[in-house]
Amino acid sequence: MEAEQTRLQDYFEEINDQELRGWLTYLHCQAELFSKRELEVLRQLGFGDNGGVVLDLGCGPGVFTRKLAEAVPGNKVLGADANPEFVNLFRKSLETSPVASIEVCEWLVGTAECPPLIAENQPSDVLARLVLQHVREPEEFLQMLKESFKPGTRLFIIEEDDGLYLNEPKFTGLERVLGIYQKWADEVGSTRQVGRNLPRLAAKVGLKLKSLDIICHTSTNLGLRNLLEYYRTSVADMPPDVYTAEEAADIAQSLADYADNYEKTAFVFYPQVFCVLEV
Numbered sequence: 001m002e003a004e005q006t007r008l009q010d011y012f013e014e015i016n017d018q019e020l021r022g023w024l025t026y027l028h029c030q031a032e033l034f035s036k037r038e039l040e041v042l043r044q045l046g047f048g049d050n051g052g053v054v055l056d057l058g059c060g061p062g063v064f065t066r067k068l069a070e071a072v073p074g075n076k077v078l079g080a081d082a083n084p085e086f087v088n089l090f091r092k093s094l095e096t097s098p099v100a101s102i103e104v105c106e107w108l109v110g111t112a113e114c115p116p117l118i119a120e121n122q123p124s125d126v127l128a129r130l131v132l133q134h135v136r137e138p139e140e141f142l143q144m145l146k147e148s149f150k151p152g153t154r155l156f157i158i159e160e161d162d163g164l165y166l167n168e169p170k171f172t173g174l175e176r177v178l179g180i181y182q183k184w185a186d187e188v189g190s191t192r193q194v195g196r197n198l199p200r201l202a203a204k205v206g207l208k209l210k211s212l213d214i215i216c217h218t219s220t221n222l223g224l225r226n227l228l229e230y231y232r233t234s235v236a237d238m239p240p241d242v243y244t245a246e247e248a249a250d251i252a253q254s255l256a257d258y259a260d261n262y263e264k265t266a267f268v269f270y271p272q273v274f275c276v277l278e279v
């Protein structure tokens with residue numbers, strides 16, 4: 001099973017502090033901007049309705065998990081992530097700023113067995129937010145989830161798909177950002193088109209497809225500058241072989257110019273695929 005380990009994981013193991021900080025800034029910015037709507041949609045889809053145990057799988061350092069815990073009071077919230085550095089950061093943050101309902105553990109899904117914390121607590125609802133796009137073998141990942149959870153467990157997947165972006169006037173800065181995402185995905189062996197593949201993946205591993213929605217966060221609702229700042233942070237700390245400092249400055253300038261020119265008139269949205277599967 002070793003070969004199935006995500007190369008993202010290799011990358012994380014080599015991370016230096018500045019890059020780690022970059023990731024944290026990015027994840028924080030992403031959660032701050034989008035989580036309100038995401039949590040509303042998750043609640044509408046029934047996430048956490050059973051008042052038992054829920055799991056945030058691929059929780060990273062827990063920025064979103066903390067918000068999730070607030071949105072589903074009455075649930076114990078488990079967090080699991082493959083990256084030990086993120087798990088440690090999350091644990092440390094819980095020491096300084098505790099949330100009684102949250103417990104965290106390490107789990108490299110697709111390779112390692114389901115850890116006891118999760119196996120013994122059997123969540124009724126599992127969230128994987130922006131995780132599958134980083135996984136090299138999404139089929140193995142979903143297969144392992146199917147084998148780890150009891151029938152009836154619901155998997156809530158929030159994903160992206162680069163084919164869904166739309167913007168007017170034409171926004172070359174975003175196209176360049178998407179180009180960098182793609183370069184990085186090629187490097188770590190993951191896919192940027194995961195959204196459209198969810199029904200096919202579910203069918204392949206025998207998970208029931210319960211619902212599939214596309215949610216759009218718009219520049220009008222979030223503020224164009226906030227949305228562009230998110231795109232800037234999303235690539236700001238990519239490894240230098242993917243993205244040079246010169247390109248970074250150039251793209252930041254192109255995003256700033258777009259905001260100056262089209263603050264009131266742009267039509268830019270950030271699309272997310274919400275998919276609910278059942279074991």
Ligand SMILES: C[S@@+](CC[C@H](N)C(=O)[O-])C[C@H]1O[C@@H](n2cnc3c(N)ncnc32)[C@H](O)[C@@H]1O
Binds near residue numbers: 059080109
């Ligand atoms: C973009 S981050 C998203 C973090 C968090 N879900 C959020 O929304 O803020 C992707 C996370 O998925 C984790 N991940 C990637 N592959 C994984 C795997 N096979 N098993 C568990 N976690 C994984 C990474 O370590 C990383 O923390």
